[in-house]
Amino acid sequence: MTATDRPATWDVPLAGATRFTWDYDAGRERLLGLYQKGKDKQWDARTRIDWDVEVDPDNAAGMPDSFHPLHGSELWDRMPESARTELVRDQNSWLFSQFLHGEQGALNVSARIVESVPDLDSKFYAATQTMDEARHVEIFARFVREKIGAEYPINRDLARLLEESLSDGRWDLPYLGMQVLIEGLALAAFGLYRDIAPNPLVKQLLAYVMQDEARHVAFGRLALKDYYAELTEKERAEREEFVVEGCYLMRERFKGLEVYERLGLPVAECAAYVDRSEVFLLFQSHLLSRIVPVVRDIGLWGDRVRDAYADMGVLDHAKADLEELMRQDEQVAETYDRERDERELAVRRAEVEAAITLGRGDEPPARNAG
Ligand SMILES: [Fe+2]
Ligand SMILES: [Fe+2]
Numbered sequence: 391m392t393a394t395d396r397p398a399t400w401d402v403p404l405a406g407a408t409r410f411t412w413d414y415d416a417g418r419e420r421l422l423g424l425y426q427k428g429k430d431k432q433w434d435a436r437t438r439i440d441w442d443v444e445v446d447p448d449n450a451a452g453m454p455d456s457f458h459p460l461h462g463s464e465l466w467d468r469m470p471e472s473a474r475t476e477l478v479r480d481q482n483s484w485l486f487s488q489f490l491h492g493e494q495g496a497l498n499v500s501a502r503i504v505e506s507v508p509d510l511d512s513k514f515y516a517a518t519q520t521m522d523e524a525r526h527v528e529i530f531a532r533f534v535r536e537k538i539g540a541e542y543p544i545n546r547d548l549a550r551l552l553e554e555s556l557s558d559g560r561w562d563l564p565y566l567g568m569q570v571l572i573e574g575l576a577l578a579a580f581g582l583y584r585d586i587a588p589n590p591l592v593k594q595l596l597a598y599v600m601q602d603e604a605r606h607v608a609f610g611r612l613a614l615k616d617y618y619a620e621l622t623e624k625e626r627a628e629r630e631e632f633v634v635e636g637c638y639l640m641r642e643r644f645k646g647l648e649v650y651e652r653l654g655l656p657v658a659e660c661a662a663y664v665d666r667s668e669v670f671l672l673f674q675s676h677l678l679s680r681i682v683p684v685v686r687d688i689g690l691w692g693d694r695v696r697d698a699y700a701d702m703g704v705l706d707h708a709k710a711d712l713e714e715l716m717r718q719d720e721q722v723a724e725t726y727d728r729e730r731d732e733r734e735l736a737v738r739r740a741e742v743e744a745a746i747t748l749g750r751g752d753e754p755p756a757r758n759a760g
Contacts, residue, residue, distance in 0.1 A: 452587055458481065481649055484542040495572060503561065554636075579644070
């Protein structure tokens with residue numbers, strides 16, 4: 391799929407107001423602390439990531455065939471090897487393209503938050519998040535372009551949720567839709583691929599992106615929790631409705647039916663297999679694991695939300711320890727840093743030793759002193 395068969399831009403009209411505040415002194419300590427952390431933890435994707443690591447363009451993440459939702463179906467068994475290769479290649483291209491488009495959504499939304507949120511501490515924080523999201527777009531764009539070489543357009547359900555989030559003038563709606571739902575879902579998918587994808591570059595870049603996301607989720611919790619506590623029942627119910635609708639949409643999004651469509655496979659038959667696939671059902675339930683505990687934490691925990699989560703079979707995720715999950719995400723990234731430092735140190739040591747050996751063997755010391 392090339393970028394030529396779609397318009398150059400997708401224009402979602404601006405909604406709401408740009409809010410100035412004259413209260414330059416006030417600031418919640420925890421939010422300012424998060425802003426400081428956002429500044430301290432900036433990094434450069436060009437130098438921190440080992441872009442030289444090879445990626446198989448036919449299977450970017452390197453997942454085994456058994457991970458594919460069609461694996462084991464009659465359709466899969468009927469397919470020649472070349473068609474399976476094509477399917478796995480496109481599935482990877484589709485997945486990383488959706489990560490890319492989702493990150494661009496996050497970039498636009500966090501910039502929007504800077505403008506629309508009424509408090510200065512939140513504006514400060516959202517400014518650091520905007521820089522983080524630019525970096526994430528940079529990373530996934532480079533990965534899709536350089537390592538896979540084929541891009542998919544934005545998924546319909548993702549586009550719909552983005553549009554609904556952005557076309558609402560209330561400042562919290564884009565944040566709820568983008569940061570809690572879209573990025574919350576991506577975070578669960580990132581975590582899964584970080585932990586089980588065999589390709590080391592995929593693991594590394596997801597670990598680093600997740601380290602930033604841990605701060606974004608923390609901000610969402612702080613800013614939205616305070617705000618939602620002040621809302622009326624009716625206003626809260628509207629947010630809960632939005633969450634329920636968004637979660638159903640997001641579950642559909644990961645079916646990736648447009649891949650089957652594009653490859654000319656029987657879409658209805660594929661969809662039926664995917665719906666029954668054990669791997670996919672597990673994956674689908676896991677996808678909401680990062681969203682459910684946040685929704686509960688920010689106080690959108692009425693009957694409507696709980697019933698929907700019970701219906702989706704994901705109510706148990708509410709018990710997850712968010713602080714612990716975020717701590718782990720930060721630790722995994724730090725482990726990758728340490729491993730990279732050790733590798734570099736080993737290379738430098740080997741270079742120094744080689745130079746010493748060379749110095750001893752080839753050059754008479756008298757000439758060196760010359
Ligand atoms: Fe992001
Ligand atoms: Fe984010």
